[in-house]
Amino acid sequence: MSVTAAQGFRASGATAGLKASGSSDVALVVNDGPDHHVAGVFTSNRVEAAPVTWSRQVVSDSRADAVFLNSGGANACTGARGFQDTHRTAELVADALGCSATDVVVCSTGLIGEFLPMDRIARGIELTHAALTDHDGAAAARAIMTTDSVPKEAVAQRDGWVVGGMAKGAGMLAPGLATMLCVITTDAVVDAGELDGALRAATAITFDRVDSDGCMSTNDTVILMASGASGVAVTGAQLAEAVEEVCDSLARQLVADAEGASHDIAVEVRSAASESDAVEVARSVTRSNLFKAAIFGRDPNWGRVLAAVGTTSADFDPTALDVAINGVQVCRAATVGDDRALVDLEPREVHVVIDLHAGEATATVWTNDLTHDYVHENSAYST
Amino acid sequence: MSVTAAQGFRASGATAGLKASGSSDVALVVNDGPDHHVAGVFTSNRVEAAPVTWSRQVVSDSRADAVFLNSGGANACTGARGFQDTHRTAELVADALGCSATDVVVCSTGLIGEFLPMDRIARGIELTHAALTDHDGAAAARAIMTTDSVPKEAVAQRDGWVVGGMAKGAGMLAPGLATMLCVITTDAVVDAGELDGALRAATAITFDRVDSDGCMSTNDTVILMASGASGVAVTGAQLAEAVEEVCDSLARQLVADAEGASHDIAVEVRSAASESDAVEVARSVTRSNLFKAAIFGRDPNWGRVLAAVGTTSADFDPTALDVAINGVQVCRAATVGDDRALVDLEPREVHVVIDLHAGEATATVWTNDLTHDYVHENSAYST
Structure with missing residues (x-):
């Protein structure tokens, strides 16, 4: 309809x-x-x-x-x-x-x-x-x-x-x-x-x-x-x-239905000082090729999440960042948290939660993983 | 030594x-x-x-x-x-x-x-x-x-x-x-x-x-x-x-020697109003996954170059942009230029020249193409 x-x-x-x-x-x-x-x-x-x-x-x-x-x-x-x-x-x-x-x-x-x-x-x-x-x-x-x-x-x-x-x-x-x-x-x-x-x-x-x-x-x-x-x-x-x-x-x-994707990834930023901060941080992570390639490889690489967060100008203490991936708190206070082996990245939908401990605002940005098929579809499109 | x-x-x-x-x-x-x-x-x-x-x-x-x-x-x-x-x-x-x-x-x-x-x-x-x-x-x-x-x-x-x-x-x-x-x-x-x-x-x-x-x-x-x-x-x-x-x-x-790359790409911006404008435009192009995947596919896709240029705040007239790829002027005044089939993308080194017609500053930023091997190396690194 x-x-x-x-x-x-x-x-x-x-x-x-x-x-x-x-x-x-x-x-x-x-x-x-x-x-x-x-x-x-x-x-x-x-x-x-x-x-x-x-x-x-x-x-x-x-x-x-x-x-x-x-x-x-x-x-x-x-x-x-x-x-x-x-x-x-x-x-x-x-x-x-x-x-x-x-x-x-x-x-x-x-x-x-x-x-x-x-x-x-x-x-x-x-x-x-x-x-x-x-x-x-x-x-x-x-x-x-x-x-x-x-x-x-x-x-x-x-x-x-x-x-x-x-x-x-x-x-x-x-x-x-x-x-x-x-x-x-x-x-x-x-x-x-x-x-x-x-x-x-x-x-x-x-x-x-x-x-x-x-x-x-x-x-x-x-x-x-x-x-x-x-x-x-x-x-x-x-x-x-x-x-x-x-x-x-x-x-x-x-x-x-994104081209060549094998995972849909929700990057949710919590406890931000402002909604614009939350969006800036989430977008930085959703644009990290390294993070997106890691998710394709079923690798809960929270280090790449923190590296992307660290490039933003949002208000946060770099030593107070938490990251959870599909419910597992893999990073606490910007260092090693629970066992990353517990993270199940088989399902298509992936939920990353980043806690900035800087306020009360929140935002979620969706992206996809970076896959072989993405490269294939976008390298072969017009030739 | x-x-x-x-x-x-x-x-x-x-x-x-x-x-x-x-x-x-x-x-x-x-x-x-x-x-x-x-x-x-x-x-x-x-x-x-x-x-x-x-x-x-x-x-x-x-x-x-x-x-x-x-x-x-x-x-x-x-x-x-x-x-x-x-x-x-x-x-x-x-x-x-x-x-x-x-x-x-x-x-x-x-x-x-x-x-x-x-x-x-x-x-x-x-x-x-x-x-x-x-x-x-x-x-x-x-x-x-x-x-x-x-x-x-x-x-x-x-x-x-x-x-x-x-x-x-x-x-x-x-x-x-x-x-x-x-x-x-x-x-x-x-x-x-x-x-x-x-x-x-x-x-x-x-x-x-x-x-x-x-x-x-x-x-x-x-x-x-x-x-x-x-x-x-x-x-x-x-x-x-x-x-x-x-x-x-x-x-x-x-x-x-970048991970998984098959091309080294120099993005040179000419006739910019300032050096910072030139760098901003060049960096926007070097960060476009679509452009980088196109070069991997040996596709001189100047439309993806213009789309990346258009996201910047640099000083230029969007209808006055020129793009040359490996010496072929594929885009003149933001529209179709010489035959894209003339562009040879077999060599490892690729030279993209963007003319902003806005001043006298210039800058070059280097990047690599986005390849299957990049995805492979960066999805398999820590697992």
């Missing part, structure tokens, strides 16, 4: 021929209203793809009628011609729907530095427009996959209203090669400003805390649209809670 | 039984004077090993008589007992040499979170003391190896004076698992303050610009000792130039 779980939305997926595999590669999500509120969060990479530049402008007036997405090409680092291609895409979608091109969000994902075959994009717009239904969000979710092995969908059902979403990729602030794209819909009656607030609050503690490989894409986009079709008015807090649930589910699905 | 190339120094290496392999694992370098000047640069990791805490204090008065080094154990995250072990090591060396323990620098490298077997360390001190010669720096260089496949030595011969050095490991600001240890000696007659200035200037543009995997060790140490035994007085500038030559050679040897 995902993006069509909410009333007032139609969606579709189709095959435009952008992918060598012949899989579906274009998707369309349309908001039939009565409201056409939209909010968007985009990559903070300064080298942003043409569709990001375009869509940032589209959502700036908080109104959008549709989102068109393609896999099989990122349309990034494509200069003026790339931007014209995105503009043309929006115009073709607008012509088909009878709306304004400035109300059409465009998202692209795939290889950087190649132009989109616009004849195929045009055909894809025709196909997705013809295939629009109010119940087949799953087809859209499949069409945006690149290196994803499964589509990602989530729904938060509430009393008379719903939030649903789809996503592809492997992160947000720091996605893998595969750009993170996400479209979320709701039929709640909400204020456009509250929509934006709910989306920013949710992404800050979900997608922003998934960090598969420390790299940041040129194309990351999260779009939230509200149709108001349920007729049920909700508060900003109610909306935020449901949007967070959907984002959290999708973010976890991204981690679980 | 390395540390014994300069007059006034003796050195040795021996086997204390710290390594399972049975290879030599302890080294001693003694400055017989007449001067006993010393300068040191240490890891900026706040979780620092006991020998770093100790040696920082030793060099604070600019005088040292000897450096004792062991591989086979980092003595990091070992708490008060670990510090006592380092202190005891210095005392035993001082007893053997007839000097003060506070003039004995101690360096350790190996696994974090394990105590050193002090009986073997004591035996190692006896052995290295008995083996001291004025010509066998090579034995010391071999004894400090961990995952190194070859010892690293360098000598800069000048008119009547010399600078020589040895190193082990894979980086400085950001070394691999294997801590970077380096001992440099000179027989020039120099001021102790100039010694410190020369060392800091040299490391800042050599070891600090080697970044094998973005991780920072708890044990990194670079020591420079001056004996004055040549009787030749040199200026600070003359000394700095020779020390930089030795550091540059050793840093390049570290890159060439």
Whole structure:
């Protein structure tokens, strides 16, 4: 269901021929209203793809009628011609729907530095427009996959209203090669400003805390649209809670499907002086190749955890750090704790808890292990 | 020759039984004077090993008589007992040499979170003391190896004076698992303050610009000792130039021997608004796993270069970036340039040039590719 779980939305997926595999590669999500509120969060990479530049402008007036997405090409680092291609895409979608091109969000994902075959994009717009239904969000979710092995969908059902979403990729602030794209819909009656607030609050503690490989894409986009079709008015807090649930589910699905990973690792920092300290420390650990390779090797190497913690500027006493891995307190007061042989790293999910003894704030960042398959997939992608 | 190339120094290496392999694992370098000047640069990791805490204090008065080094154990995250072990090591060396323990620098490298077997360390001190010669720096260089496949030595011969050095490991600001240890000696007659200035200037543009995997060790140490035994007085500038030559050679040897690497990659940033901008941009690229995996796959993926550049706060226009890889201008004005198929990535050395078109500063940072062997070596190390 995902993006069509909410009333007032139609969606579709189709095959435009952008992918060598012949899989579906274009998707369309349309908001039939009565409201056409939209909010968007985009990559903070300064080298942003043409569709990001375009869509940032589209959502700036908080109104959008549709989102068109393609896999099989990122349309990034494509200069003026790339931007014209995105503009043309929006115009073709607008012509088909009878709306304004400035109300059409465009998202692209795939290889950087190649132009989109616009004849195929045009055909894809025709196909997705013809295939629009109010119940087949799953087809859209499949069409945006690149290196994803499964589509990602989530729904938060509430009393008379719903939030649903789809996503592809492997992160947000720091996605893998595969750009993170996400479209979320709701039929709640909400204020456009509250929509934006709910989306920013949710992404800050979900997608922003998934960090598969420390790299940041040129194309990351999260779009939230509200149709108001349920007729049920909700508060900003109610909306935020449901949007967070959907984002959290999708973010976890991204981690679980990260390229080449064999472990999903939650790095939880406790007793930090501030939430930003907790996030800084957690992110430093999730970006340590040595730590991530150790987890792949089923090695509870807490020394590499401490070495990563020590590179941060967070408030802590370096002699008062505790580390537990999967429930075993392997490090106490920055030195040897319980027997590391007790740590079971066979399960896919790994939980690392770092106690800074510096305050009361906490944060968790998710990442994956560094594996042979990661190297393989990311060394063979474009050759 | 390395540390014994300069007059006034003796050195040795021996086997204390710290390594399972049975290879030599302890080294001693003694400055017989007449001067006993010393300068040191240490890891900026706040979780620092006991020998770093100790040696920082030793060099604070600019005088040292000897450096004792062991591989086979980092003595990091070992708490008060670990510090006592380092202190005891210095005392035993001082007893053997007839000097003060506070003039004995101690360096350790190996696994974090394990105590050193002090009986073997004591035996190692006896052995290295008995083996001291004025010509066998090579034995010391071999004894400090961990995952190194070859010892690293360098000598800069000048008119009547010399600078020589040895190193082990894979980086400085950001070394691999294997801590970077380096001992440099000179027989020039120099001021102790100039010694410190020369060392800091040299490391800042050599070891600090080697970044094998973005991780920072708890044990990194670079020591420079001056004996004055040549009787030749040199200026600070003359000394700095020779020390930089030795550091540059050793840093390049570290890159060439990095764990599991198949390419040495120089990322050169040109036309930056400032040197710090140039370093920030170069370092961002050298820390991109996606870029490093692409080079392993012989894929001249300039999109991943731009994506890494875009995450920095350096001064540049994102639409005016140029990238050349091994002489082929694959990206012009942030979009497609010459045919990427022209790039030959078979040679071990790869040269990436990024032009920011923002000023006149330049900097080069070296790294390695991300390979299956890197994952293998770093997932299997302690298990």
